[in-house]
Amino acid sequence: MKPLPTMADVARLAGVSAMTVSRALRHDASVSCRTRARVLEVIDELGYVPDKVAGALSSGRSGLVAVVVPTLTLPLFGSLTRGLGDTLFQAGLEMFLGASDYDPDREERIVKDVLRRRPEAIAIAGVGRTEKTSALLQASGIPVVEFLDGADPPIDHLISVDPVAVAQATIAHFSRKGRRSLAILTQREQTHRRGAARVDALTDAAKAAGMAPPRIIRVGSPLAPFEQGARAAMEALDADGEVDALVCMNDHAAIGAVDALLRRGMRVPDDVAVFGFGDYEICRHVRPEITTVGFNPLKAGVEIGKIMLSALEAARRSTAQDPYRLTLDFEIVERASA
Amino acid sequence: MKPLPTMADVARLAGVSAMTVSRALRHDASVSCRTRARVLEVIDELGYVPDKVAGALSSGRSGLVAVVVPTLTLPLFGSLTRGLGDTLFQAGLEMFLGASDYDPDREERIVKDVLRRRPEAIAIAGVGRTEKTSALLQASGIPVVEFLDGADPPIDHLISVDPVAVAQATIAHFSRKGRRSLAILTQREQTHRRGAARVDALTDAAKAAGMAPPRIIRVGSPLAPFEQGARAAMEALDADGEVDALVCMNDHAAIGAVDALLRRGMRVPDDVAVFGFGDYEICRHVRPEITTVGFNPLKAGVEIGKIMLSALEAARRSTAQDPYRLTLDFEIVERASA
DNA sequence: GTGAAAGCGCTAACAC
DNA sequence: GTGTTAGCGCTTTCAC
Numbered sequence: 001m002k003p004l005p006t007m008a009d010v011a012r013l014a015g016v017s018a019m020t021v022s023r024a025l026r027h028d029a030s031v032s033c034r035t036r037a038r039v040l041e042v043i044d045e046l047g048y049v050p051d052k053v054a055g056a057l058s059s060g061r062s063g064l065v066a067v068v069v070p071t072l073t074l075p076l077f078g079s080l081t082r083g084l085g086d087t088l089f090q091a092g093l094e095m096f097l098g099a100s101d102y103d104p105d106r107e108e109r110i111v112k113d114v115l116r117r118r119p120e121a122i123a124i125a126g127v128g129r130t131e132k133t134s135a136l137l138q139a140s141g142i143p144v145v146e147f148l149d150g151a152d153p154p155i156d157h158l159i160s161v162d163p164v165a166v167a168q169a170t171i172a173h174f175s176r177k178g179r180r181s182l183a184i185l186t187q188r189e190q191t192h193r194r195g196a197a198r199v200d201a202l203t204d205a206a207k208a209a210g211m212a213p214p215r216i217i218r219v220g221s222p223l224a225p226f227e228q229g230a231r232a233a234m235e236a237l238d239a240d241g242e243v244d245a246l247v248c249m250n251d252h253a254a255i256g257a258v259d260a261l262l263r264r265g266m267r268v269p270d271d272v273a274v275f276g277f278g279d280y281e282i283c284r285h286v287r288p289e290i291t292t293v294g295f296n297p298l299k300a301g302v303e304i305g306k307i308m309l310s311a312l313e314a315a316r317r318s319t320a321q322d323p324y325r326l327t328l329d330f331e332i333v334e335r336a337s338a
Numbered sequence: 339m340k341p342l343p344t345m346a347d348v349a350r351l352a353g354v355s356a357m358t359v360s361r362a363l364r365h366d367a368s369v370s371c372r373t374r375a376r377v378l379e380v381i382d383e384l385g386y387v388p389d390k391v392a393g394a395l396s397s398g399r400s401g402l403v404a405v406v407v408p409t410l411t412l413p414l415f416g417s418l419t420r421g422l423g424d425t426l427f428q429a430g431l432e433m434f435l436g437a438s439d440y441d442p443d444r445e446e447r448i449v450k451d452v453l454r455r456r457p458e459a460i461a462i463a464g465v466g467r468t469e470k471t472s473a474l475l476q477a478s479g480i481p482v483v484e485f486l487d488g489a490d491p492p493i494d495h496l497i498s499v500d501p502v503a504v505a506q507a508t509i510a511h512f513s514r515k516g517r518r519s520l521a522i523l524t525q526r527e528q529t530h531r532r533g534a535a536r537v538d539a540l541t542d543a544a545k546a547a548g549m550a551p552p553r554i555i556r557v558g559s560p561l562a563p564f565e566q567g568a569r570a571a572m573e574a575l576d577a578d579g580e581v582d583a584l585v586c587m588n589d590h591a592a593i594g595a596v597d598a599l600l601r602r603g604m605r606v607p608d609d610v611a612v613f614g615f616g617d618y619e620i621c622r623h624v625r626p627e628i629t630t631v632g633f634n635p636l637k638a639g640v641e642i643g644k645i646m647l648s649a650l651e652a653a654r655r656s657t658a659q660d661p662y663r664l665t666l667d668f669e670i671v672e673r674a675s676a
Numbered sequence: 677g678t679g680a681a682a683g684c685g686c687t688a689a690c691a692c
Numbered sequence: 693g694t695g696t697t698a699g700c701g702c703t704t705t706c707a708c
Contacts, residue, residue, distance in 0.1 A: 004479060006685060017695050030693055047477045052454040053394045054685035057700050073416035094451055097435045113432055116390040139385045141342060226619045259623040281564050285597040286624050355679050368677055392701035395684050
């Protein structure tokens with residue numbers, strides 16, 4: 001297996017210097033048309049593929065942006081990373097993606113590994129995070145964008161939905177529907193920040209609306225949301241008619257909950273209303289259709305990407321720059337399940 | 339913003355040479371315990387993070403494996419990449435993930451970009467692919483693993499479900515159920531290989547079973563599978579009772595189809611049976627539950643990972659090695675929709 | 677058990 | 693418009 005051709009090989013065959021090849025490749029410098037044509041011809045002939053490892057080391061710019069999410073098996077993160085990846089791609093940056101499976105230790109290892117690749121910026125979802133991870137991000141010297149939720153206070157830039165606003169809208173919805181006793185499905189781990197903020201906000205809003213204090217349900221794994229929702233529904237039933245509405249952390253959990261309730265002969269929403277989050281496409285294709293919090297992950301990804309690009313631009317010019325704070329739009333999507 | 343500490347900084351502070359730091363970091367060489375301890379202490383103090391860009395250039399090993407999938411928004415690929423990523427991770431390799439959105443040109447660009455990072459191996463899903471992409475993969479000099487389907491003949495290693503076996507099992511199922519007129523939903527693009535093989539195999543099997551030649555339906559985008567399924571169902575209805583079974587290329591499309599049929603007042607499966615692929619979790623949580631082809635993507639990802647590791651091992655020792663051929667298990671999961 | 681020298685393949689900076 | 697020089701931060705190789 002002979003070694004891949006290098007820039008020097010191309011240069012030799014084209015009768016120019018390596019520098020000229022480098023320039024011809026980037027279309028930016030002033031290389032004569034004829035020279036460029038010849039160089040490109042040789043490149044094609046040789047099947048030369050430039051080595052970005054070397055380029056990155058030399059230029060100090062890896063062309064990489066790191067993105068860390070909890071999982072890729074939820075449509076939310078699949079779509080978000082699509083929007084984010086596209087936006088970065090168009091700006092000539094590649095996305096290096098890691099999934100923590102909702103495990104803070106694993107996330108720490110991912111962050112550590114990814115920082116070794118010298119990304120130019122990093123975006124990370126604000127689920128539970130170890131101290132060490134925060135320290136690593138702080139010390140990385142690159143723009144850090146937290147999304148969906150961040151540390152408190154945020155490390156740098158933050159893009160999130162406002163959990164208090166979502167909670168108030170949710171409670172207002174149930175208030176209108178005459179529901180009195182909520183159950184909230186949330187993560188088992190105390191480390192999950194967004195989960196915690198969500199529960200607190202819902203609890204506060206319920207209290208303000210004169211409802212009973214919500215029952216907190218911590219079951220199952222976020223990696224198996226359908227099953228998690230189903231188990232939550234069972235717990236809600238164990239409350240013996242005291243629960244008339246179940247708020248899930250995502251639509252898949254809501255669908256699992258609805259399914260479990262129907263199998264037990266309960267009526268949804270008559271006996272128990274079920275409320276999701278995300279407005280995944282599937283919500284419109286199950287019966288009863290799922291009432292949920294509408295949130296556009298593709299657009300969120302694009303927004304995150306734009307902020308990363310601005311932050312990078314500012315960092316490059318070492319312009320002092322206030323951290324971005326972007327609150328993402330959402331809406332309550334009223335359907336049949338709640 | 340002062341520059342990140344380098345290995346030389348660590349070496350200086352620890353009173354050793356850079357080489358010793360490098361060894362201490364890898365636990366492999368013979369460094370005295372005391373020296374290693376001191377080095378690690380300094381590393382911690384400085385918050386030193388080794389630069390893998392430099393390491394990769396120097397050693398010629400990037401520690402990266404490239405994985406190219408059509409999309410991350412289907413549970414199939416989310417889970418598959420999870421299994422694959424985990425397997426590689428455990429072997430000390432990082433996964434560089436790209437999604438083509440089912441666009442061959444985009445896939446070409448992704449492959450080109452990713453090869454610049456000098457991955458040690460590449461796994462790529464066998465959907466449609468440009469000539470150039472194949473040439474790039476061929477010339478890359480690294481192990482290439484095609485999965486789910488590959489070029490014909492495969493470039494190197496291949497891991498796939500057997501489309502003929504799946505088709506025969508599917509037709510056998512419908513035969514038992516007394517269905518006579520199938521419609522097959524498939525990709526619009528002719529470039530999609532797996533789609534083409536699937537359709538051919540189903541057509542052949544239907545003929546062998548004495549059924550009417552299946553109607554081929556090409557609508558919608560694979561990126562919006564629910565809508566695609568719904569549109570396919572409408573086309574099937576336009577056939578005016580001539581279609582009694584619809585075979586979809588994935589479970590989301592099947593769910594979209596079922597939903598559309600129910601909305602039109604049709605009965606599923608009585609009027610039209612609907613058949614999916616993948617056995618996504620959601621299949622068990624919708625009504626009617628979806629009959630589908632059971633296939634374990636997490637396990638498939640692990641298998642792909644193992645083969646990549648073997649291939650890498652062989653390549654390292656430049657052991658001549660037959661290309662792997664692995665056929666993935668599947669089973670027909672009979673539920674209510676077909 | 678440790679260190680010195682050389683170089684991986686590219687690009688920044690400057691010279692012409 | 694093009695070439696030269698000097699590294700980027702590591703690891704390889706070999707010397708001790």
